[in-house]
Amino acid sequence: MGIHECALKSRAFNALKEVYDHRSEALLKERSEGKKVLGELGCDVPDELVIAAGMLPVRIYADSDRDMTEADKYLEYAFEPVVRAQFEKLVDGTYSEQIDYLAISNSTDIDIRIFLYLRELKRVEPEKPIVPITFIDWLFTRNRLHQERNEFIIGLFRKQLEEWAGHEITDVDILKAADICNKNRAALRRISALRHGNEVRITGSEALVIIGAGLFMDREKHTELVNELSDEARGWPVIDAPRVYYTGANQEDLRLYEMIESKGLVIVGEDTDFGERYFNRDFNLDYPVIRGIVDRYMLREFSAKKATPKERMEALEREVEAAGAQAVVFYTNIYDEVATWDIPKQIESLERRGIKHIRFEKMLWPAAKNEGLEERLGEFAEEMRGGRS
Structure with missing residues (x-):
């Protein structure tokens, strides 16, 4: 399954996939055209302020195929593998060519340590x-x-951005940027609606491309392409496959999603920062601008690193119901202990409601390194289909 032929024939989808597949080139192009680029590590850097400063906010991401010379020199091996690969690019000079500045939020304890x-x-x-x-x-x-x-x-962050940008960031600038971000989130919710319920028309792999491209390109251009694609996708065929919800480690590329969907499942939602959580909750344009930013980032759906197991259990219940998922895939990488604290209560809740689940813990990164992963996913898919191959 993965990415369908109808998506590959779409002008809008191909434009998004070009950015998603060639992120480094996209950032170099922006800088060559005089745009200042701010890298974000952690999911709680306010895009609204960055855009108001006239900069391009982009997400720091890992490459699995590079040597870990700097990470091996400075980091303990107990850091999550994705974080080690992100650190490598920040220290070895890769990102000094692609971004001008770096903002790190305390979204996780690991992010704090990296700072x-x-x-x-x-x-x-x-x-x-x-x-x-x-x-x-x-x-x-x-x-x-x-x-x-x-x-x-x-x-304080606003003042730092003003210093880097070389000009004042006015309230009007922030409100304009907030409106841009709200429209982008509204466009992404249109995509989300085409993944949910009984008539699923967009796969999880396609959704990752659509959402993820926006982390590396101009937000207004992204909104335009996403709305164009939403209009097209309403006419795509309904996907007849068991519907699963994904929770756990962020997926910065398509490899795991494509592996899951190659077994005949379709991912209809996720609570990760590279997925649906990214566009949860808008900026309230009626609030004073700083209050609006705090309201948006402080009150959106909980992530694993900032909530109690009970809060995470209740959040998963809401999201699985909203997505119309028939099962949940739990997937955490090695050394990602915090997310595993939530899983027992979440599984209890799913079992009470008769929702199937499969659990993968302490997984190697990238996913292809894990022996037996594809086989277990295939068995689970067959179980979801009621034994039909």
């Missing part, structure tokens, strides 16, 4: 090709005191 390591490296080895860095230290507990403190922190 501390990079900051110390810049201090003791200033010759390292590491771009200027800033850190966003959110508090995610939902109370008034933390909201006020977060507004102060985002105000």
Whole structure:
């Protein structure tokens, strides 16, 4: 299954896939045209402020086929493999050619540690090709005191962006950028609607391309292409396959999704930062601009690293129901212990509601390194089809 012929014949989809498949080239092109590019590590860097500063926000991502010389030198082996590969590119000079600045949010404990390591490296080895860095230290507990403190922190981030951009970021700039982001999220929700329910027309692999391209290109151009594609995809054939929901490790490329869907399943949703969680909750344009940013990032759906197991269980219940999923795939990489804390309660909830699941833990990265993975997925797919091959 994976990517269908109808998607490959679409002008809009091919334009998105070109960016998704050639991210480095897209960033180099933006910089060659005079655009300042800000890399984001962690999922809680406010795109609205970055766009308001006149910069292009892009997501830091890993390459699985590169040597880990710098990561082996500076990081413990207990860092998640994807994080090690991201660190490698930040230190070996790759990203110094593709981005101008780096913003790191405390979305996970690992992100915090990467910031501390990079900051110390810049201090003791200033010759390292590491771009200027800033850190966003959110508090995610939902109370008034933390909201006020977060507004102060985002105000500091605004000042840092103004310094890097060389001009003031006005409230009008922020509201304009917030409207751009809200329209982009609305376009992506149109795609999401074509994945949910009984009439699924877009595969998970196609959705990853559509969502992921927006992490590396101009947001307004992305919105235009996504809306064009949504209009086309409404006429695509309905996908007749067992519907599964994915939760666990972020998937920065298509390999795992294509493996799952090659077994005759279709992924109808996910709660990852490269998936549907990315466009959860809008910026409230009626709020003061800093309050609007804090409201959006503080109150959107919980991620594994910022919520209790009970909160994560309830979030998964809502999302599986909304997607119309018939089963859930749990998939966590080696050394990703935090996400596994949620899984027992989530499985209890699924079993009470008669929803099937399959669980993969301590997986190697990339997915192809795992012996027996394809076989287990094939067996699960057959079970979902009721024994029909």
